[in-house]
Amino acid sequence: MTDCLFCKMVHGEIKPRMVLETDELIAFEDINPQAPTHVLVVPRKHIATPNDIGSEDTALIGKLVLAARKIAAERQLSESGYRLVMNCNRGGGQTVFHIHLHLLGGRQMTWPPG
Secondary structure, eight states, X not given: OTTOHHHHHHTTSSOOOEEEEOSSEEEEEOSSOSSSEEEEEEESSOOOSGGGOOGGGXXXXXXXXXXXXXXXXXXXXXXXXXXXXXXXXXXXXXXXXXXXXXXXXXXXXOSSOO
């Protein structure tokens, strides 16, 4: 995916403010944060939308959640709370078509989100 922003980050062509890197994922600060903590957790494997997640990706999706939980704990958000969000397609708010998990925390989250 030569035009995918997150693939460029995964391959080191673009250098985000990295928070965590493993063999299967990267996590970095969002450039337009919606909360004091706003980290994106992105699999190295290109999967365009949540609709494209296959049964073979079950462990990978679990690792995204565990990475977000680890980052939340490091930032002392475990007790106060945080939000995990994965958007799907334009109508669901997805703007980069490479799945990613948003970790948001450090302020009171409201419903509906905003």
